[in-house]
Amino acid sequence: MAPQVIDHKGGVWSIAVPIPDNPLGHTLVHLLETDRGPVLIDTGWDDPDSWDALTAGITACGFDPADVHGVVITHHHPDHHGLSATMRETSGAWVAMHAADTALVRRSRAAEPGRWLDYVLGTLTAAGAPEDHLEPLRAARAAGRGRKPPGRRAALPDRAIEPGALLDLAGRRVRAIWTPGHTPGHVCLHLEETHPAQQSAPTAARPTGFGRLFSGDHLLPGITPHIGLYEDPDEVAPDLLDRGDPLGDYLDSLERIARLAPAEVLPAHQHAFPDAAGRVRELLAHHEERLTDLRRLLREPLTAWQLATSMQWNRPWEQIPAGSRTIAVSEAEAHLRHLVKRGHVEPVAGSAPVRYVAI
Numbered sequence: 001m002a003p004q005v006i007d008h009k010g011g012v013w014s015i016a017v018p019i020p021d022n023p024l025g026h027t028l029v030h031l032l033e034t035d036r037g038p039v040l041i042d043t044g045w046d047d048p049d050s051w052d053a054l055t056a057g058i059t060a061c062g063f064d065p066a067d068v069h070g071v072v073i074t075h076h077h078p079d080h081h082g083l084s085a086t087m088r089e090t091s092g093a094w095v096a097m098h099a100a101d102t103a104l105v106r107r108s109r110a111a112e113p114g115r116w117l118d119y120v121l122g123t124l125t126a127a128g129a130p131e132d133h134l135e136p137l138r139a140a141r142a143a144g145r146g147r148k149p150p151g152r153r154a155a156l157p158d159r160a161i162e163p164g165a166l167l168d169l170a171g172r173r174v175r176a177i178w179t180p181g182h183t184p185g186h187v188c189l190h191l192e193e194t195h196p197a198q199q200s201a202p203t204a205a206r207p208t209g210f211g212r213l214f215s216g217d218h219l220l221p222g223i224t225p226h227i228g229l230y231e232d233p234d235e236v237a238p239d240l241l242d243r244g245d246p247l248g249d250y251l252d253s254l255e256r257i258a259r260l261a262p263a264e265v266l267p268a269h270q271h272a273f274p275d276a277a278g279r280v281r282e283l284l285a286h287h288e289e290r291l292t293d294l295r296r297l298l299r300e301p302l303t304a305w306q307l308a309t310s311m312q313w314n315r316p317w318e319q320i321p322a323g324s325r326t327i328a329v330s331e332a333e334a335h336l337r338h339l340v341k342r343g344h345v346e347p348v349a350g351s352a353p354v355r356y357v358a359i
Contacts, residue, residue, distance in 0.1 A: 004016035004026070004057075005057050005060045005061060006272075007061075008196075008212075008266065008272065009196035009197075010193065010195075010196040011032060011033035011034075011172075012030065012031070012032055012033075012191070012212070012266070013030065013031045013057075013061045014028045014029070014030050014031075014266065014272075015028070015029045015030075015031060015053070015054060015057030015058065015060075015061070016028060016029075016053070016057070017029050017043070017044030017045065017050050017053050017054050017057070017083075018044075018045070018047075018049055018050050018053055019044070019045045019050070019079050020045060020047050020049070020050070022079070024079070024269055026044075026053075026269075027042060027044045027045065027079045027080060027268055027269065028042075028266070028267065028268050028269060028270075029041065029042050029043060029044050029054060029057070029268075030042070030214055030266055031057075031058060031061050031063070032169070032172060032174070032191075033063075034069060034169045034170050034171050034172050035170035035171035035172075036069045036169075036170045036171075037063070037067045037068065037069035038058065038061070038063045038067060038068050038069060039068070039069055039070045039071070039072060039093075039169055040058075040068055040070070040071045040072070040087065040093075041072050041074065041189060041214050042071075042072075042073060042074055042080040042081070042216070042268055043071060043073070043080065043081065043082060043083035043084045043086075043087055044079065044080070044082060044083050045078055045079045045082045045083070046078065046082035046083055046085075046086070046153050046154065047082075050082070050083060051083055051086060054083060054087075065087070065090055065091060066090060066091050067091065068087060068090070068091040068093045069091075069093055069094075070093050070094045070095075070096065070159075070169070071084050071087055071088070071093050071094070071095045071096070071155075072096050072161070072167065072174075072189065073095065073096065073097040073101070073157065074186060074187055074188070074189070074214070074215075074216030074217070074218075074268065075097075075098075075101055075182060075183040075185060075186040075187070075216055075217065076097065076101040076102075076104050076105055076154075076183060076185070077183065077217070078154065079268075080216065080217075080268060081097070081105075081154040081155075082153070082154050083154075084154050084155040084157075085153055085154055085155035087155075088155050094158055094159050095155045095156075095157045095158055095159065096157055096158075096159035096160065096161050096167070097157040097159075097160070097161060097185065098160070098161045098163070098176075098178065098184075098185030098186070098187050099160050099161075099185060100180070100183075100184035100185030101183055101184060101185030101186070102156070102157050102160065102185065103184075103185075104183070104184070104185070104230060105154070105156060105157070106156065107232060109156070114141055114144070115233070117137060117140060117141045118141065118233075119233040120137060120326065121134065121137050121138065121141065122233075123229075123330075123333075124137070124305075124326065124329065125353065126304075126352075126353055126354055127303055127304035127305045127329050127332075127333065127353060127354070128303025128304060128305040128306060128353035128354070128355075129305050129329065130305070133322060133325065133326075136322070161176045161185075161187050162176060163176055163177070163178035163187070164176065164177075164178070167189070172191070172193070173191070173192040173193055174189050174190065174191055174192070175189070175190045175192055176188075176189060177189070177190055177213075177256065177257070177260065178253075179216075179218040179250075179253035179254075179256065179257065180246070180249040180250070180253060181218070181225075181227055181246055181247065181249045181250020181251070181253050181254075182216075182217050182218060182225045182226065182227060182250065183230060184230050184244075184246070184249075186216060186217070186218055186253075187216070188213055188214060188215045188216060188218050188219070188257060189213070189214040190211055190212075190213055190214075190260060190262060191211050191212040191213070191214070192210070192211045193211055193212075194210075194211075195207055195209075195210075195211065195212060195263040195264060197263075198263065207263040207264055207274050208261075208263060208274075209261045209262050209263035209264075209274075209276070210261065210262065210263060211262050211263060212262055212263060212264045212265070212266055213257070213260065213262040213264070213265045213266065213276060214266050214268075215257070215265050215266065215267045215268070215276075216267070216268045217267070217268055217269065218250075218253065218254075218257065219254070219257055219265055219267060219276060219279060219280070219283075220267045220268075220269055220270055221265075221267065221270050221271060221273040221279065222270055223269060223270065224283060224286060224287075225250075226327060226330075226331055227246050227247050227250050227331055227334045227335075228246065228327060228330035228331050228333075228334055229244075229246060229330050229333055229334055229337075230246070231243065231244065240337065240340055240347060241340065241341065243337065244337075245337055245338055245341050246334050246337075247287070247334045247335055247337070247338040248338050248341060251284060251287060254280045254283055254284060255280070255284075257276055257280060258276060258277040258280040258281070260276070261276065261277055262276055265279070290311070290312075290335065291335065291338070291339060291344075293311075293312075294307065294311070294335055294336075294339065294345075295339065295344055295345065295358045296358075297310050298339075298345055298356055298357055298358040299357075299358055300357070301348050301351070301355035301356065301357040302355060302356060302357075303353045303354060303355050303356075304329055304332045304333045304336060304354070304356070305329055305332075305353075307332045307335075307336065307356070308325070308328045308329045308331070308332035311328070311331075311332060313328060336356050339356075339358075340356075343359065344358060344359060345357065345358055345359060346359055
């Protein structure tokens, strides 16, 4: 099958790299031509078919995979970071990532077998997960099948992405914009160059704004990215108010992108789109509506699990598989934590599992 490649002009292409058994379908890996050779923004999932699609796409853009000069990772998730080690082995490319996500990669590699399952079991128990959800995880732990997080074959980055700094890309101006929320170290990349359509299109059809934004998962045209928790199990603050607020970070990051006002957004999923500020307004309104709904639900004390079962997802709770339910509970907890930070919700003293109630 021919790779799905789009020429966005001005030395920018996108390559659709499939994600196995995932409704998202594919990751849009972007290729940026530089004076030292092509640079990839993300790499796609670590899978033979995905690798074949990526290399065929690079070839279709007019380059050899062995000539890839560098890899810039927007965030550590396996559909973005997965093939970075294979690409580095093939071409000798450097791999860059924000320090906060690099720390997550290091922590995952250093974790003892089963540590991840121990942490998940502890958080799910505190969240009020029922026995039928916990039992398979306990059985796996007892049998020594401590599942490792995905993406362990991905490269350990050898360069740090500094927020606000221009990347070292010969002949191109790409500035890193730190946008935590989806992950602690998520970055968007602002191509500070005139959009090709602003030079060639009729005046009435020219996009407004400046440059193009490689937005990773931070800003997508029709999807709200997952906002969960990424705490070090050994460094969780005892006081809830002292812990991080990933949803608050995400909302603040959205505002920052709206002020940037790029002419076009090139996301890692779905399709390119204009009007970043308009999409930001939609997402801010969505989260405010969701937070209002949660406060209404929390007129009576609920655990994070109970709250997750009552939230609106892309399908009924009964149809959500176990692994995705765990992710959904993490998102419910992120929303609860933000409501606690705002002073709208508080944990019920002495409750176990922990219940929350609106103030």
